[in-house]
Amino acid sequence: MMTTSTPTQQVNQWLTDFDAALRKQDLPRVMALFQDDCYWRDLIAFTWNIRTVEGKDEIQSMLDATLDETRPENWQMEGEASESEGVVEAWMTFETAVANGKGLLRLKDGKCWTLLTTMSELKDFPEPKGHKRPKGAEHGATRNRRSWLERKQEEERSLGYEHQPYCVIIGGGQGGIGLGARLKQLGVPTLIVERNARAGDSWRNRYKSLCLHDPVWYDHLPYMPFPETWPVFSPKDKIGDWLEMYTKVMELNYWSSTQCQSAYFDEIAGEWVVRVVRHGEEVVLRPQQLILATGMSGMPNVPEIPGAESFKGQLHHSSRHPGGEEYGGKRCIVLGANNSAHDIAGDLWENGADVTMVQRSSTHIVKSDSLMEEVLGPLYSEEAVEAGVTTSKADLTFASIPYKVLPDFQRPAFDVIRERDAEFYQRLEDAGFLLDFGADDSGLFLKYLRRGSGYYIDVGASELIANGDIKLASGVTIERINEHSVTLTDGTELPADLIVLATGFGSMNGWAAKLISQEVADKVGKCWGLGSNTAKDPGPWEGELRNMWKPTQQEALWFHGGNLHQSRHYSHYLALQLKARMEGIPTPVYGLQEVHHLS
């Protein structure tokens, strides 16, 4: 059915019909508003889960299970609707029984193609910011008043000892810090446990030339955006200092130099027992909720290579690589051809090492500038900011595209990049480098979502490979390690003083195995990946990232992580899930994921 009404009229009509049908719980009438090819992505507003339901049947089942409790109403368009290539798009707000929500709707021919519903805030627990910010001063005269500093010091002294936090976050990198800030704002007592001495050290400790590969507009933390003077690609020590400052300014309870020893869920008490060593002293924490924010990479994948024990040089996994400074003049073999491999190989070359990269299988390469301009630019750039695309708007827009159709959204941009950088790619291939653009040519972000690996955002190392400054052995791997060399599967022997295994990481549930138990790790199953049935992301189709920011099969255990963009955006929903539980708001989970893979 083609309509002659304006996009805004179409959306208003649709929302009116939708509202009326939902109020009456008239599911056939609701479903008549959707087209056959339809998607509803919900971020905890209906499902208390992060969940995409696909097609009319799944949507109807979801509504059938959730409408009684959710009681959605008051659907209102925000601003005007727009239309592009037959798709009408509009922002909207709505309410549920307990929350205010925000959404993004796309119509085709007057019927819903994609719908995003997200929880913005719990009605009874709005965040104290903007109009609701705290007063700070307590005007009037009060005998024996306690100052902000005294209250803060008292909290620092007693939390974890005399008073137990509601949440413990293991890992005080950007993920743990951002989530900690959200929980602080929501008044959820939280301790962040970090093994390094200072917030930001997980960046500072890396090789010296490292800068963020994502640009500043994509990287903001919650509440406190980077200033307009911030560089596009933040140097690692600068982002480290920012994280340290942020932690203090947001008044997080941050236990640095603290190592988590073990954790188990006390079923009877309904709480976790978390043993940590803080400044050499064991402390037992008993939080209600445990969040692993230990990095989206799990344990290092260390392949067993025959002869490794006989090697007279240095051999280590990329995660333990100290940077290239000690290796000037040394013969270095880097096994792997993804981001870490390129960064480490480039850094070794810059320090005067003789470097060979061993590429086992094809890699997706995108030049940083091309990625910024063609892929991220429309949502995350100075131009986007000037066009009114706030960080929040960009995050929600990105979130509104169902993972199932995301490849179709991404492919055209990468097709443009392939053209734009054709000469560059040709030179890499001429050097013997094995290239790909992802299983379905959908490019970098899909690779990141499916497997968290298989690509390199080129900031310089590709040129070194193309021009032969970094030597390349491709389509092979290391068959055997000798005392002073490696032998490749094609029989080549390469002399070696250093071997870096840039061979990736296991799934995040490896952290659960290490800190909690293998049993819990298996109960929870694989983290990350969409079930796309592509390399390293086996099916069945999940529709969402496994286990991330949402309930898992282990009660009161949560995984938080991802890049700065994901951590910023999804920490909001994770924090609301935790807050609701603390306040005793019912949080019936619809569609808790099943476990299909253990790692």
Place this chain on the structure above:
Amino acid sequence: MMTTSTPTQQVNQWLTDFDAALRKQDLPRVMALFQDDCYWRDLIAFTWNIRTVEGKDEIQSMLDATLDETRPENWQMEGEASESEGVVEAWMTFETAVANGKGLLRLKDGKCWTLLTTMSELKDFPEPKGHKRPKGAEHGATRNRRSWLERKQEEERSLGYEHQPYCVIIGGGQGGIGLGARLKQLGVPTLIVERNARAGDSWRNRYKSLCLHDPVWYDHLPYMPFPETWPVFSPKDKIGDWLEMYTKVMELNYWSSTQCQSAYFDEIAGEWVVRVVRHGEEVVLRPQQLILATGMSGMPNVPEIPGAESFKGQLHHSSRHPGGEEYGGKRCIVLGANNSAHDIAGDLWENGADVTMVQRSSTHIVKSDSLMEEVLGPLYSEEAVEAGVTTSKADLTFASIPYKVLPDFQRPAFDVIRERDAEFYQRLEDAGFLLDFGADDSGLFLKYLRRGSGYYIDVGASELIANGDIKLASGVTIERINEHSVTLTDGTELPADLIVLATGFGSMNGWAAKLISQEVADKVGKCWGLGSNTAKDPGPWEGELRNMWKPTQQEALWFHGGNLHQSRHYSHYLALQLKARMEGIPTPVYGLQEVHHLS
């Protein structure tokens, strides 16, 4: 002449005429565009000075002297003009030979009543922010590259030793820090010298219940606004932490625990010789420019009171008061009735002391809430932010009102407050408190500008005075101090364990006398005050604050200070003046102020 055109048409016509007349340097035609009662305030765009010229003759003289060099052009209205009570108002941009400018124009009957012209940026030296922000990463491969951290550490190590800074700022409070950030952005090598151990200590070291008296929207530092979660009135330790973090994040060269011993201007070398002791070691700095940011208060005013030497209790100036915690149960006399006196008296009472305030002359009292809502609210509040009044817009709007007419702008708001809080004022008067609303009833901000004293923003102590919890002796002073008491001028004797002299401060040029020489202090003359010929602000009329943020009679000596709002806004113009000098851009100063008062 009444016109029938719209405000926008009127302004466009005026700007077209103005532009044409200025280009031809046809001063009679320019002056025909002004009404007789007219003001032109210039922030360094025409005058390389902070200067208000009043009336046609002064404006014509200013243009006559500055047009050749300034070559203004390209006057463009920004947005639409508005009209209210017969005054048409519009924002505009313009260019000079060396700079881009921004202004605010007010017309009455089609002719200019007030004109503000400000320099936004030097054309050849735009700030690296927004679109021009640094890239951060250096993509590509470079042997022996130096990282951000290495470059930063090298700068910290060498600046002040191997390389001399262009500017030295004495005083690392909010003023010095904000100016330091602006200079850093402009690439002006700067050292900030601060005697305390940590940035923010000048706040931390004050009495424990202190919070900022101005609200958050008024208090932002340059570049990095407080987050939306920040309290309205920042507790002192929280603002201290913010300043410390800001200093690090903005990468300022900040020498803490460093005491300035002396400074003199080496006329032959054309540079300052500044002796400082840093961590116990003397360092001699040789900057081209010296900025005193030592606080807008100068040396403490300590009245000589007969018998003071015989006093067996504690006697100190308010600036040395440690806070009330030690004084529970003690009999305390606070001499003075301004902000410090009230804060200290209230804090002593909260700590259980027996407190008497000795009020020598009348004080202007405004309740904090009333000040926020009636005076600051239209420009600095959550509502203002939502209405599109950015901090920059608010600052420029406030700056656009000539000091001569500012009392007429302020008086109505204080008339409203007088009504609104009539009962409160009555109760204070009933308690014997002597009230005023300023010499011409223009209220708090004029008192602040004219004399920097004579008022209290009530955050609670007034209630204690009204209800007698803090005792009051008014219209008297301390005539004599005895061993264990004071005798007032009305003969009353009050027992005393502690006497706090909340008797104010001298002019900022007292710092020049202390750090440089009395000769230079006298050459520069009194700082602050408008020459309003009211109490503590003797004439002649200056039209601007004396010596603040602009050239002084001492070459290469500058004063920076004021509240957070003033420091933020005027540091922009001070930084541009310093940058222009460093780059050798001609900066002919029009109307360098004369000295009429030494202190």
